[in-house]
Amino acid sequence: MIVDLQNLTKVFPSRNKKEKEMVTAVSDFTFTIPDGKLVGLLGPSGCGKSTTLYMICGLQKPSSGKIFFGDNDVTQLPPESRGVGLVFQNYALYPHMTVKQNIMFPLQNLKGADKLDKDEMLKRTVEVARIVQIDDLLERKPNELSGGQQQRVAIARALVKMPRVLLLDEPLSNLDARLRLQTREEIRRIQRETGITTVFVTHDQEEAMSISDMIVVMKKGVVQQTGHPQDVYNSPENLFVAKFLGTPPINVFDATVRSGKVYIGDEAVIDVPDVPDQEVIVGIRPEGFIVRPEGRFHCALNGVEVMGRDVSLVMNHPAMNVPVIRAIIDADVTVDPEATEVGFDIKRNKIFLFEKETEARIFFEV
Amino acid sequence: MGGKNTMVESRRPWMAWVYLAPAILLLLVFTVWPIINTFRMAFLVGYRGLEAVQGKTFPFGFGNFTKVIQFQDFLNCLRNTTLLCVITVPLSTFLALLISVCLNSIKTLQKGLQTIFFLPYVTNSIAIGMVFAAMFNIVGSAHGTSNQIIITAGIVNNIITFFGGEPVNWINSGSTYLANMTVMVIYIVWNALPFKILILLGGLQSVNKQYYDAARVDGTSRRRIFTRITVPLLSPMIAYVVITGFIGGFKEYTSIVGVFGEKMGPANDQGRLNTMVGFIYDALENNHQGRASAAALILFGIILVVTLINLQVSKRRVHY
Numbered sequence: 113m114i115v116d117l118q119n120l121t122k123v124f125p126s127r128n129k130k131e132k133e134m135v136t137a138v139s140d141f142t143f144t145i146p147d148g149k150l151v152g153l154l155g156p157s158g159c160g161k162s163t164t165l166y167m168i169c170g171l172q173k174p175s176s177g178k179i180f181f182g183d184n185d186v187t188q189l190p191p192e193s194r195g196v197g198l199v200f201q202n203y204a205l206y207p208h209m210t211v212k213q214n215i216m217f218p219l220q221n222l223k224g225a226d227k228l229d230k231d232e233m234l235k236r237t238v239e240v241a242r243i244v245q246i247d248d249l250l251e252r253k254p255n256e257l258s259g260g261q262q263q264r265v266a267i268a269r270a271l272v273k274m275p276r277v278l279l280l281d282e283p284l285s286n287l288d289a290r291l292r293l294q295t296r297e298e299i300r301r302i303q304r305e306t307g308i309t310t311v312f313v314t315h316d317q318e319e320a321m322s323i324s325d326m327i328v329v330m331k332k333g334v335v336q337q338t339g340h341p342q343d344v345y346n347s348p349e350n351l352f353v354a355k356f357l358g359t360p361p362i363n364v365f366d367a368t369v370r371s372g373k374v375y376i377g378d379e380a381v382i383d384v385p386d387v388p389d390q391e392v393i394v395g396i397r398p399e400g401f402i403v404r405p406e407g408r409f410h411c412a413l414n415g416v417e418v419m420g421r422d423v424s425l426v427m428n429h430p431a432m433n434v435p436v437i438r439a440i441i442d443a444d445v446t447v448d449p450e451a452t453e454v455g456f457d458i459k460r461n462k463i464f465l466f467e468k469e470t471e472a473r474i475f476f477e478v
Numbered sequence: 479m480g481g482k483n484t485m486v487e488s489r490r491p492w493m494a495w496v497y498l499a500p501a502i503l504l505l506l507v508f509t510v511w512p513i514i515n516t517f518r519m520a521f522l523v524g525y526r527g528l529e530a531v532q533g534k535t536f537p538f539g540f541g542n543f544t545k546v547i548q549f550q551d552f553l554n555c556l557r558n559t560t561l562l563c564v565i566t567v568p569l570s571t572f573l574a575l576l577i578s579v580c581l582n583s584i585k586t587l588q589k590g591l592q593t594i595f596f597l598p599y600v601t602n603s604i605a606i607g608m609v610f611a612a613m614f615n616i617v618g619s620a621h622g623t624s625n626q627i628i629i630t631a632g633i634v635n636n637i638i639t640f641f642g643g644e645p646v647n648w649i650n651s652g653s654t655y656l657a658n659m660t661v662m663v664i665y666i667v668w669n670a671l672p673f674k675i676l677i678l679l680g681g682l683q684s685v686n687k688q689y690y691d692a693a694r695v696d697g698t699s700r701r702r703i704f705t706r707i708t709v710p711l712l713s714p715m716i717a718y719v720v721i722t723g724f725i726g727g728f729k730e731y732t733s734i735v736g737v738f739g740e741k742m743g744p745a746n747d748q749g750r751l752n753t754m755v756g757f758i759y760d761a762l763e764n765n766h767q768g769r770a771s772a773a774a775l776i777l778f779g780i781i782l783v784v785t786l787i788n789l790q791v792s793k794r795r796v797h798y
Contacts, residue, residue, distance in 0.1 A: 171691055192697025204688035208710040217706075218696035273696070 113181055113276040113309045115145040115168060120177035122163050122333075137163040139333040141177070145311060145326075150303045152320035152341075153313045155330035156356070161313045162281055164330075168311060169198050169279050181276055192221075194277075197270030197308075201282040203262045205254040211265050212237055212250040218273045240272045243302060260291045267302060278303070280312035284319055296323050317357050321345065329353050346461070351471035354395045354464055360424070360440070362464075364433040367394040374465065377431045381409045381458050384465070384476040392474060393433065393466040400462025401425070401439035403447060407455040411437055416449045423447070425454060516771045525768030542772035551749060552773065555757040561659065562666060562753070563727035570667040571719055574674035579708060581675070582682040592679070599672035606669065607736015614648035614661050614737075649737060651745035658744065658751055666733055670726070674719045681715035682708070717792035721785055728781050731755035754780075 120141040123134045138160040145151050153161040166172040168179060170191035178187045186194050205214050219233045228236070241247040244264040254262055263283065270278055283299060284292045300323040303310045314320050320327050321341040329336040329344065329352075337349045348354035354362050365376045369387050373380035376394060411427035414436070418424075425447060427437040439456070441447070447454060465474040519525045523541030530536070546552050577595065581588055598606060615632035635645040647653040648661050689711065693703050709716070730753050734742055743750035752760070754777045761770035 169695060171694065191695045196695060198692070198695045200688045200692060202686075202688065204686065204692040206689060206692075206707060206710075208713070217693075217698075221697045221699070221702065269692075269696075 114147045115277055115309060115311070116178075116180035117141055117143050117145075117164075117168070118178045118180070120164065120167060120174050120179065122160070122167060122172065123175040136333050138167070138174075141333075141335055143328055143335065143338055145309060148307045148309055149325040150300065150310045150312070150323060152324035152327045153311060153330060154317060154320040154327050154356070155315065155336075157315055158332075159330040160333035161315075161328075161330050163333075165198075165279050165281055165311060165313050168277065169196050170194050171198075195273075195275050197273065197275035197278045199263075199266045199270045199278075199280045199283055202286060203254075203266035205262055205265055205269070207254055209253075210250065211241070211246065211252050211254070211257070214254070214265055215241060215250075215268045215272050218269060222273070236272055237268075240268045243271070243305060244268045244298075258291075259287050260295055263287065263295055264298070267299070271302075271306065271308070275308060278306075278308045278310040280310065282313055282315070284314070284316070292319070299323060318359055321357065329356060331356075347473075348395075348464060349473050351393055351395065351466040351473075354466070358397060360398050360438045361434070362395040362397055363437045363439075365394045365396070365429065365431045366433055367392050367431065367465075369465070374463075376409065377429065379409050382460060382463060387465065387474055387476050391468045393468055393471065395464045395466065396458055397462040398424075398438045398440040400459045401441060401456045402459065403441055403445050403454060404457050405455045407457040409456045409458055410453050411439075411456070413447075413449075413451055413454050416447055418443070427454065516774055518771075519767050520771035520775050522768055525771070526765050527767045528765055536768070542768045543776070546769055546772045546776065549757075551752065551760075552757055554749070555752045555754050558751055559728055559730060559753045562662060562730055563724055565659075565663050566666045566670060567720060567723040567727055569663070570670040570674060571716065571723060573667065574671050574678055574719065575709075575712070575716070577671065578675050578678040578682055579704065581679055592675075595675050596672045598669050599676075603669065603732045604736045607665070607733060610661065610665050611649060611737050616645060616647045616650045616653075649744055653744045655750065658738075661737060662734060662751065665737060666727075666730065669733060670723060674723070677715050677719050678712060681712045685711050713792070717788070721788045721792075724784050724788060725781055728777060728784070729755050731759070 120138055121136070122138040123136050126133045126135055141160075141164055153164055155161050163172060167174050170186070170189060170193075174187065178185060180186065181194065191198075206217065209217065215237045216233050219228055219236060222228060238247060238250070241250060244267050246261060246264045246268065249257060249261060249265075254265065257265065263286075267278075267280075267283075280299070284295055287295055296319055299310075299312070312324075324341055326339060327341050327344055328338045331352050337344050337353045344353065345357045348357065351364070355364065367374055367376045367381075368389075368391050369375070369384060370389055372383055372385040372387070374382050374384055374387075374392070374394060381394075411425075411429045414426045414428055416423060416425055420443065422440050422443050423445070425439040425441065427439065429437055439454075460478045465476065466472060467474055520542055521538055521540070522536035523539045525536045525542070526534075581591060581595070584591075613633045614635075616635055631639070631645060632648070634648065639645055646657055648657050685708070689707055690703065693707055698706070734751050734753060734756065738744065738751060741748040742752040742756050754773065758770045758773045758777070761767075761773060
């Protein structure tokens with residue numbers, strides 16, 4: 113099912129009644145979710161990603177704009193007529209029902225032609241429980257389950273009525289770090305197996321990047337960038353997206369472009385003959401540093417963190433715009449931990465220029 | 479300082495008792511001793527305080543209990559009390575549940591209506607009883623000058639006649655037991671609502687809204703949401719109001735005094751609506767402390783058994 117969001121806008125009245133101001137949670141959101149894909153809505157808290165999800169679901173009505181499921185305009189339809197399955201952040205499993213009753217509950221609501229007999233309901237329940245691998249827990253109550261198991265029950269309950277679209281609100285935020293890794297693979301597997309178009313919301317960029325076919329990065333209700341996770345990471349369209357994606361985060365500097373060279377401090381780091389002279393903000397990915405004592409860029413070394421697979425250099429620079437600079441280099445490159453300064457060359461495809469005022473990307477020939 | 483003992487324990491253990499003394503003293507005088515004394519008096523056959531002061535001794539035995547049970551009046555009280563409990567508790571719980579669900583689902587006027595529903599709780603029950611007595615009066619109150627006396631019927635009968643019905647003798651001399659009980663049921667239910675609404679509404683408001691969102695996404699009908707989600711999630715609160723309702727119901731007394739006065743019945747049949755607590759008061763008033771104590775223990779036993787049954791039922795019915 114292709115989900116087409118056209119100019120979705122959601123405006124809430126301000127909590128403070130004296131101010132008549134309205135709060136815009138989502139502004140002019142236009143995006144097409146391809147059929148059978150897993151899409152991550154990504155952004156810091158309060159960016160409108162959950163509101164967008166609830167609008168797709170139907171629990172909230174958009175102030176303007178339209179939502180299409182395939183060719184059907186569902187904007188005015190209530191949630192139950194949309195054929196969506198929703199998994200809540202804290203699962204919202206009915207505490208007084210067993211796992212089986214929880215999963216079966218949506219089926220028992222079906223009316224008219226869709227109505228199922230008891231055997232069929234049970235068959236479907238067991239089937240979907242098997243997909244999420246909880247078929248041995250059917251008689252338990254939710255409070256007898258671990259967080260990860262509850263999560264699976266919630267997904268099973270959303271899947272059992274075979275929704276056209278599956279929606280997950282912060283599906284992993286209530287799980288511990290280990291379970292999170294495991295469960296996100298699980299969500300990926302379930303989505304692939306069922307082929308249901310799936311949208312999930314997260315503030316964790318790693319989570320979104322690792323399992324999504326596409327991500328939508330949002331900030332204050334406005335879509336910043338959409339695309340395949342790796343493409344967005346490799347080519348952020350503005351400083352916000354560059355900063356939001358990647359761990360460790362991108363290193364940001366104040367810089368100037370003078371006669372085709374990018375100057376950080378008084379060092380010309382790279383040549384950009386096609387960029388006019390101006391003040392810019394420079395972002396360098398941690399993996400964009402190549403250690404070379406005679407290199408074009410130098411930073412003061414604070415410490416070396418060896419992490420086995422690679423080495424992280426923690427550094428300072430007078431022009432930096434972040435608390436600390438981090439470079440990730442291969443473990444086989446030796447850096448003297450006692451050194452006060454390290455020289456680098458910068459990989460051209462790992463350095464981004466942004467306009468000082470608008471923070472929009474300035475592209476140059478790589 | 480040893481890690482195991484707290485400061486109070488290791489240094490001045492008696493200080494704790496000093497701090498607790500006022501509360502313990504009050505409890506001993508006003509709670510523990512009366513309980514012990516009640517048991518003592520109940521088992522001293524024919525015990526009367528006045529005679530005891532004069533030095534009379536009473537034999538130990540079950541005489542007070544057998545006497546109480548043989549009283550026609552006692553059986554009447556037991557029947558009235560039980561009937562009122564069995565009718566009003568389920569009725570008021572059900573109504574309170576409906577009202578709190580409705581209140582919870584509206585936004586405008588919620589606070590105002592909540593206040594109105596809560597009014598009976600803060601109003602003196604004798605005052606409410608007198609208002610009820612006036613409302614259900616058949617004769618109405620006479621007022622005006624000596625030349626011109628206007629007689630008005632109670633408002634309930636006025637409403638009945640307005641819709642073309644026959645006025646009913648609710649509480650006055652010659653009224654039926656059924657009419658009397660109807661008035662009392664209305665009064666008690668209405669009076670019991672605020673507390674129950676308060677508890678159930680509080681319970682409803684603490685229910686995670688996401689359960690309802692989840693139910694909506696799954697297309698659950700309102701009825702099913704009520705029976706399959708709201709009621710089970712509220713079951714601990716429902717059990718609480720039912721148990722406290724039964725306990726309160728068995729202690730019913732002031733409501734009847736409020737409507738019928740101390741005679742506990744219409745003028746031609748005094749004592750018709752007497753209750754267990756009323757019976758105890760009457761015995762005390764006649765200086766039959768032994769009989770009163772025995773009746774109090776019987777009442778205590780009944781409440782205990784009913785509460786135990788309630789707890790057993792709720793164990794199976796109350797979810798999580």
